[in-house]
Amino acid sequence: MEILMLLIPLTLAMGCVGLLTFFWTVRSGQYDDPEGDARRILQADDRPLDYRQSERRGERTT
Amino acid sequence: MMQRLTGAERQLALIISVLTLLSGLAMAAAGRADPLGIHGWIVVLFAGAVFLLTLGSIYDPEPREDRAVSYYDDPTKVGLILALGWAVVGMGMGVWVAAQLAWPDLRFDAAWSSFGRIRPVHTSGVIFGFGGNALIATSFHVMQRTSRARLAGHVSPWFVLLGFNLFCIIAASGYLMGVTQSKEYAEPEWYADIWLVIVWVVYFVLYIRTLARRNEPHIYVANWYYLAFILVVAVLHIVNNLAVPASLTGAKSYSAFSGVQDAMTQWWYGHNAVAFFLTAGFLGMLYYFLPKRAERPIYSYRLSILSFWGITFFYIWAGSHHLHYTALPQWVQTLGMTFSVMLLVPSWASAGNALMTLNGAWHKVRDDATLRFMMVAAVFYGLSTFEGSFMAVRAVNSLSHYTDWTVGHVHAGAMGWVALISFGSIYAVVPLLWQRETMYSWKLVEWHFWLALSGTVIYVFAMWNSGITQGLMWRTYTESGTLAYSFTDTLVAMHPYYVARAVGGALFLTGAVLALFNVVMTIRHAPEKRPERDYPTSSEATEPAVPAAE
Numbered sequence: 001m002e003i004l005m006l007l008i009p010l011t012l013a014m015g016c017v018g019l020l021t022f023f024w025t026v027r028s029g030q031y032d033d034p035e036g037d038a039r040r041i042l043q044a045d046d047r048p049l050d051y052r053q054s055e056r057r058g059e060r061t062t
Numbered sequence: 063m064m065q066r067l068t069g070a071e072r073q074l075a076l077i078i079s080v081l082t083l084l085s086g087l088a089m090a091a092a093g094r095a096d097p098l099g100i101h102g103w104i105v106v107l108f109a110g111a112v113f114l115l116t117l118g119s120i121y122d123p124e125p126r127e128d129r130a131v132s133y134y135d136d137p138t139k140v141g142l143i144l145a146l147g148w149a150v151v152g153m154g155m156g157v158w159v160a161a162q163l164a165w166p167d168l169r170f171d172a173a174w175s176s177f178g179r180i181r182p183v184h185t186s187g188v189i190f191g192f193g194g195n196a197l198i199a200t201s202f203h204v205m206q207r208t209s210r211a212r213l214a215g216h217v218s219p220w221f222v223l224l225g226f227n228l229f230c231i232i233a234a235s236g237y238l239m240g241v242t243q244s245k246e247y248a249e250p251e252w253y254a255d256i257w258l259v260i261v262w263v264v265y266f267v268l269y270i271r272t273l274a275r276r277n278e279p280h281i282y283v284a285n286w287y288y289l290a291f292i293l294v295v296a297v298l299h300i301v302n303n304l305a306v307p308a309s310l311t312g313a314k315s316y317s318a319f320s321g322v323q324d325a326m327t328q329w330w331y332g333h334n335a336v337a338f339f340l341t342a343g344f345l346g347m348l349y350y351f352l353p354k355r356a357e358r359p360i361y362s363y364r365l366s367i368l369s370f371w372g373i374t375f376f377y378i379w380a381g382s383h384h385l386h387y388t389a390l391p392q393w394v395q396t397l398g399m400t401f402s403v404m405l406l407v408p409s410w411a412s413a414g415n416a417l418m419t420l421n422g423a424w425h426k427v428r429d430d431a432t433l434r435f436m437m438v439a440a441v442f443y444g445l446s447t448f449e450g451s452f453m454a455v456r457a458v459n460s461l462s463h464y465t466d467w468t469v470g471h472v473h474a475g476a477m478g479w480v481a482l483i484s485f486g487s488i489y490a491v492v493p494l495l496w497q498r499e500t501m502y503s504w505k506l507v508e509w510h511f512w513l514a515l516s517g518t519v520i521y522v523f524a525m526w527n528s529g530i531t532q533g534l535m536w537r538t539y540t541e542s543g544t545l546a547y548s549f550t551d552t553l554v555a556m557h558p559y560y561v562a563r564a565v566g567g568a569l570f571l572t573g574a575v576l577a578l579f580n581v582v583m584t585i586r587h588a589p590e591k592r593p594e595r596d597y598p599t600s601s602e603a604t605e606p607a608v609p610a611a612e
């Protein structure tokens with residue numbers, strides 16, 4: 001079963017990418033406001049926030 | 063299609079189509095009469111059509127609108143129509159395959175129409191053609207809406223969409239010519255596989271770049287599901303398709319692995335194709351369109367995130383449950399079985415979360431067939447994942463494996479979950495994208511719902527019966543210890559169920575045809591909806607909820 005020497009490390013590596021991403025989401029505050037996050041997609045206005053305008057006003061968050 | 067591209071973007075599109083056309087010519091020259099050569103000409107035709115289309119509008123005026131104040135929806139629109147077109151083709155093929163199993167004469171004695179060739183046209187047609195286009199189109203929609211930013215590019219979304227469809231055409235036409243590398247759901251040969259890698263990388267980069275320019279700090283959970291779908295499918299696709307072409311002038315290639323090693327790689331791929339193509343991406347759809355349509359936030363947002371990470375970490379270990387009782391080492395089988403049972407938890411968390419979101423809005427489910435599509439999809443998702451976890455237990459699998467029970471499980475997931483959530487999302491998004499009041503005919507949506515539901519139920523029940531009958535007949539012994547039934551006996555017993563399946567499939571297909579008709583009529587005839595107000599300034603746009611007008 002030499003193939004497992006490829007598949008298991010590869011799968012673990014993919015898991016690690018997932019884990020690192022997860023740590024990033026925690027650290028960057030992705031889970032600070034789940035209530036609001038769930039509600040905000042329901043806003044009916046179907047237009048992007050013009051990012052150049054908001055940048056000018058210094059509101060842009062990343 | 064072209065008015066929203068700048069001159070430079072049109073030139074870029076022109077260059078890409080020329081390059082594709084040249085590689086098609088190279089394939090045609092190298093392959094000659096081999097299927098590779100015929101595929102070369104198909105590429106030339108496809109790229110040539112795109113080239114002419116672009117050339118025709120190369121001198122059109124530059125777009126005058128400020129592109130940053132609206133979403134870029136043209137690729138989504140085309141993608142949705144392509145998805146419905148493939149649905150009719152792929153499901154039509156499915157009905158034909160089903161009919162051949164009941165009445166083998168329906169092959170009409172041609173090579174291209176034999177079961178082994180049209181069956182993959184069905185599976186690829188529905189999974190990649192219908193499902194893939196629906197995923198790509200809705201992902202473009204969802205990534206922009208949840209980021210509140212326009213797509214990060216105007217040529218790359220077209221490249222992804224059209225490139226993916228070129229892959230699907232190569233795949234389907236190849237099967238009819240007998241081209242296959244004999245790996246289920248990964249049948250296309252090496253050149254198609256390489257092309258798909260390029261398309262997929264562009265897709266991933268486009269997604270990440272759009273997220274990077276988001277105006278909304280939070281990345282909505284649907285995006286995570288779509289991203290996992292794109293990223294994991296890329297890795298799986300590359301590893302499973304590692305192969306050495308027999309020659310550069312022919313389609314044939316040999317897999318880099320052999321025997322049980324190859325089987326393990328194939329089902330590591332195959333199962334995760336189920337997990338990340340047929341599940342994760344469609345959960346992205348569910349988590350966006352269901353709350354949107356119900357106008358209620360998801361019941362527990364925390365749970366949706368938890369189930370995402372659960373699915374991501376568990377699914378990838380479950381593939382070996384497709385290889386119970388084979389040459390695969392016992393412990394690998396047990397590993398797959400264990401993770402499959404654990405998978406039930408995050409799966410039911412999603413299904414339950416969706417249904418709890420609707421709790422308190424049942425009157426909407428009753429009145430609105432679109433929402434009902436999504437509700438029933440969530441139910442079938444719960445059902446098929448329960449069934450899957452059960453079938454992954456080795457003792458159960460000894461009965462179900464190689465029988466129609468597997469096919470029943472597949473279609474509970476594929477028709478009940480994948481197709482229904484896609485139809486629901488399409489009905490939800492079409493009026494919005496084309497700025498129509500509603501769909502052309504809500505009665506047709508209602509008809510489609512009942513046709514799809516009854517078709518699925520007939521199909522799945524027929525296969526459960528057929529599969530369990532078949533499995534039990536195979537393991538019935540006489541007193542003297544010989545098999546009680548011959549293989550032909552089982553075929554005779556299965557025949558009525560095969561007829562029933564063909565009927566159920568025909569109902570389902572009729573629904574898909576109605577959907578295509580309804581969408582086309584919506585685009586052409588439904589009354590237009592005036593936007594509530596003209597271009598808002600940014601400060602207005604940040605103001606909370608203008609009441610939704612559905």
Ligand code: HEM
Binds near residue numbers: 161181477
């Ligand atoms: C009109 C509805 C449909 C009909 C009549 C139909 C019919 C069939 C038939 C007859 C088979 C071959 C079974 C066998 O070899 O014994 C099959 C296989 C399959 N179909 Fe469908 N199908 C339909 C819809 C779908 C949809 C919507 C999907 C996916 C989104 C799908 C995915 C598959 C898959 C993955 C297989 C392979 C199953 C396996 O190898 O176990 N089908 N279908």
Ligand code: HEM
Binds near residue numbers: 405453454462475
């Ligand atoms: C918790 C979730 C799930 C588990 C544990 C699971 C487990 C299984 C098992 C044990 C088999 C039979 C393998 C065999 O005997 O050959 C199977 C086959 C299959 N399942 Fe699932 N399943 C799950 C969910 C789903 C969903 C949601 C879908 C589809 C939309 C799906 C699509 C398929 C397909 C296409 C096959 C047939 C593969 C083939 O032989 O061609 N599964 N699954």
